[in-house]
Structure formats: structure tokens, C-alpha cells
Amino acid sequence: MPRLLADTAPLRNIPFRRLWLANIVTVIGAQLTVVAVPAQIYEITGSSAYVGLTGVFGLVPLVVFGLWGGAMADVIDRRTLLIITSIGLIVCSALFWIQSASGVRNVWIILSLFALQQGFFAVNQPTRSAILPRLLPDRQLPAALSLNMTVMQAGAIAGPLIGGALIPVLGYSLLYFLDTVFLVPTLIAVVMLPAMRPDTDGERRVAGLRSVIDGLKYLAGHKILMASFLVDLIAMIFGMPRALFPQMAHENFGGPPSGGIAFALLFIAISAGAVVGGVFSGWVSHVQRQGLAVIVCVIVWGVAIAGVGVAVGMAGGTALPMLPIALVLLMIGGAADMASAAFRQSILLAAATDDVRGRLQGVFTVVVAGGPRIADVVHGAAAASIGVAVTTTAGGIGVVIFTVIAALAIPAFVAYRVGQHA
Numbered sequence: 001m002p003r004l005l006a007d008t009a010p011l012r013n014i015p016f017r018r019l020w021l022a023n024i025v026t027v028i029g030a031q032l033t034v035v036a037v038p039a040q041i042y043e044i045t046g047s048s049a050y051v052g053l054t055g056v057f058g059l060v061p062l063v064v065f066g067l068w069g070g071a072m073a074d075v076i077d078r079r080t081l082l083i084i085t086s087i088g089l090i091v092c093s094a095l096f097w098i099q100s101a102s103g104v105r106n107v108w109i110i111l112s113l114f115a116l117q118q119g120f121f122a123v124n125q126p127t128r129s130a131i132l133p134r135l136l137p138d139r140q141l142p143a144a145l146s147l148n149m150t151v152m153q154a155g156a157i158a159g160p161l162i163g164g165a166l167i168p169v170l171g172y173s174l175l176y177f178l179d180t181v182f183l184v185p186t187l188i189a190v191v192m193l194p195a196m197r198p199d200t201d202g203e204r205r206v207a208g209l210r211s212v213i214d215g216l217k218y219l220a221g222h223k224i225l226m227a228s229f230l231v232d233l234i235a236m237i238f239g240m241p242r243a244l245f246p247q248m249a250h251e252n253f254g255g256p257p258s259g260g261i262a263f264a265l266l267f268i269a270i271s272a273g274a275v276v277g278g279v280f281s282g283w284v285s286h287v288q289r290q291g292l293a294v295i296v297c298v299i300v301w302g303v304a305i306a307g308v309g310v311a312v313g314m315a316g317g318t319a320l321p322m323l324p325i326a327l328v329l330l331m332i333g334g335a336a337d338m339a340s341a342a343f344r345q346s347i348l349l350a351a352a353t354d355d356v357r358g359r360l361q362g363v364f365t366v367v368v369a370g371g372p373r374i375a376d377v378v379h380g381a382a383a384a385s386i387g388v389a390v391t392t393t394a395g396g397i398g399v400v401i402f403t404v405i406a407a408l409a410i411p412a413f414v415a416y417r418v419g420q421h422a
Contacts, residue, residue, distance in 0.1 A: 291413040
């Protein structure tokens with residue numbers, strides 16, 4: 001049983017433990033803002049088109065500053081960078097609170113604040129990941145990343161549930177205020193970190209466009225690292241059906257046109273599965289062939305998503321309760337995706353040299369955020385022609401097929417073991 005439960009060995013490291021404990025509170029606060037921003041925009045405008053603009057205002061700074069932030073993490077003391085961006089995130093949340101509490105009903109101010117917040121997040125996130133190999137030995141990285149992702153996914157469940165309940169009762173300003181306060185523990189934990197100057201071998205570097213391009217060239221020259229990004233894009237673009245959840249809930253599971261219980265359950269099922277997978281993630285620390293583990297996890301994800309499509313197609317045409325079956329399959333997929341992400345990020349952190357870790361984590365942040373957004377467009381367009389069931393099933397099958405092709409095309413990735421350099 002101890003080998004099944006989450007490996008808590010990284011928590012013996014005091015700086016990591018401070019960051020992890022602080023993040024429990026901070027993640028919930030961040031999710032409160034994630035709920036409040038689109039809800040407030042919709043209340044002001046009554047238009048889903050304006051709500052959709054959050055995708056543009058969020059993705060652009062995430063891509064730009066994710067790549068640039070990774071470059072900065074390779075030339076600036078990472079502790080200093082975390083302090084600056086943590087303060088920036090606190091200021092953004094405080095500005096959200098001020099605009100709401102003062103009754104300002106300007107959607108462009110909200111969208112601009114959201115873009116600014118995402119810019120700070122895009123620099124903060126790769127930097128947080130890049131410091132882990134300086135705090136922990138390589139063998140503890142999968143366990144540490146599993147612990148971090150468990151907290152993130154738990155926040156993705158708790159935040160929307162709490163936020164959805166509080167908005168009608170207490171309004172938006174309280175949610176923004178709580179997010180502001182909940183960021184403070186993370187700032188304290190970051191301030192208490194040791195100095196983390198990047199390893200530059202005495203070479204003077206500037207975090208400019210050339211640095212970003214050099215990082216991408218490094219990535220292009222290492223098949224194992226490239227493969228880790230490729231399989232994630234395959235998994236997300238073909239296999240992430242979240243854009244179809246509203247239509248599934250309404251047409252296949254009998255929910256109302258606007259939300260409802262079925263929609264809520266579909267929306268949180270993947271995150272719930274990731275949390276369960278994180279609780280029972282003790283096994284990840286004992287896996288040596290991490291490349292093969294990624295391939296297996298992505299295939300499990302694809303099979304689970306294909307099964308969801310079959311369950312959706314059978315809904316209403318059988319006596320079996322298809323919604324619970326679909327939810328269980330989504331949870332299985334979420335657990336597999338959590339393990340895959342832990343292994344992939346472990347490979348990136350351990351197999352790359354320290355002088356490029358920040359830039360690679362920036363690319364990781366862009367891929368993780370961008371893949372599902374591309375999937376939203378692809379799945380939405382496909383479902384309009386062939387329906388949600390066929391789209392979901394075909395997407396899951398596509399994940400399996402293209403993952404197998406990638407594994408055959410890049411055998412070095414499948415053979416990758418812990419401690420091996422890319």
C-alpha cells in the first residue's frame with residue numbers, strides 16, 4: 001500500500017514543502033478568479049462572444065511571456081524572478097478586487113487585467129518548475145511533480161465549486177479579495193527560498209529573442225525532448241473533448257441547455273481522476289523507463305476518451321446508465337494524463353542541462369495551455385459536422401494511432417531511462 005499512495009519524500013525538503021503547502025491555498029484562490037472573470041464579463045455584456053475573448057486575451061500573453069519568461073529564468077536569479085512575478089500576481093488580483101468593489105463595469109478593463117495577470121503567470125510558472133532540480137534529486141522529481149499536479153487539479157475542482165456558490169451570495173469582489181490574500185503565503189514561501197542563480201558558465205546572456213530561439217534550437221536537436229512535447233500535443237489536440245461537454249450534457253444526457261448537473265460532472269471528471277491518480281501516485285517514483293511510461297499513459301488516455309465517445313453514442317439507446325460510465329472513463333483518462341504529465345516534465349527537468357531548463361519549461365507551459373485550446377477549435381468544428389459521439393470516439397482512436405506511430409518513429413524516447421541525458 002505505501003508504494004501505491006503518493007510518495008511524500010519530496011516534502012521532507014523544507015523549501016519544497018513550504019512552496020507546496022502555500023500552493024494549496026493559492027491554487028484555490030486562483031481558481032476563484034478563473035470563475036469570476038468570465039462570469040463578471042457575461043453579467044456586464046450578456047454576450048458569450050465577449051466571454052470568448054478571454055481565450056484570446058489569455059493565450060497571447062501566455063505564449064509570448066511563456067517563451068520569454070523561460071528565457072529570463074535561464075539568465076536571472078530564479079528566486080528573484082519568482083518574487084517579482086508573485087508580487088505582480090498579487091497586484092493584478094488586488095486590481096480585480098478594486099474594479100469590482102468600486103462598481104466599474106468596463107469589460108475592456110477586466111480583459112486587460114486578465115491579460116496582464118496571464119503574463120505574470122506565464123513567467124512565474126516555468127520558473128517554478130525550473131527550480132525543482134536545484135531543490136530535489138532527479139529520482140524525486142516524478143513524485144514532486146505528481147504532488148504539485150494533484151494540488152492543481154484539486155484546486156480546479158474546489159475553486160469552481162466554491163466560486164460558483166459564492167458569486168450569487170457575496171458577489172465578485174469577495175472572490176477577487178480572497179485570491180489576493182491567498183497569494184501571500186506563496187510569496188512568503190518564495191522569499192524564503194535560497195538564491196538560485198542559473199548556471200551560465202560565466203557567459204553573459206540576455207533574455208531576448210535570440211535566447212528564445214537558442215532554446216528552441218536546443219529543443220529541436222534533442223529527439224527525446226521533442227518527443228515529450230509531440231505526444232502531449234497528440235493527446236490534447238485529438239483527445240481533449242471539453243468543448244463538447246455542453247452539447248453532450250444537453251443532447252445526450254438530458255441536461256438543460258445552459259449548464260446543469262451533467263455538464264458540471266463532465267467538466268470536473270478529468271480533474272477528479274487526476275486527483276485520485278495523484279493520491280495513488282506512489283508507483284511513479286519506481287518507474288525507470290519513463291519514456292515508455294509516457295507512451296502507455298497516453299494510450300490509456302486515448303482508449304478512455306474513445307470509450308467516452310461510445311458511451312455518449314449509446315446514451316438513450318440502452319438501459320445502462322451511460323453518464324456514470326462516461327464519468328468513470330473521463331476519470332481514468334484524467335489519472336493517466338496526470339501520470340503522463342509527471343513523467344514528461346521529469347524528463348524535461350532531468351534530461352536537459354540547467355542553462356536551458358527555464359526556456360524548456362516555458363515551451364512546456366505554452367504546449368500544455370495551447371494544446372487544449374487548439375482542441376476546442378478542432379473538436380467544435382468536427383462535432384458540427386459529424387456529432388459529438390463520433391468526434392470524441394475518433395479523437396480517442398486518433399490519440400492511440402498517432403502515439404504508436406510516434407513511438408515507432410522515435411525509439412530513443414521509448415528507451416529513455418531515469419538519469420539519461422537527452
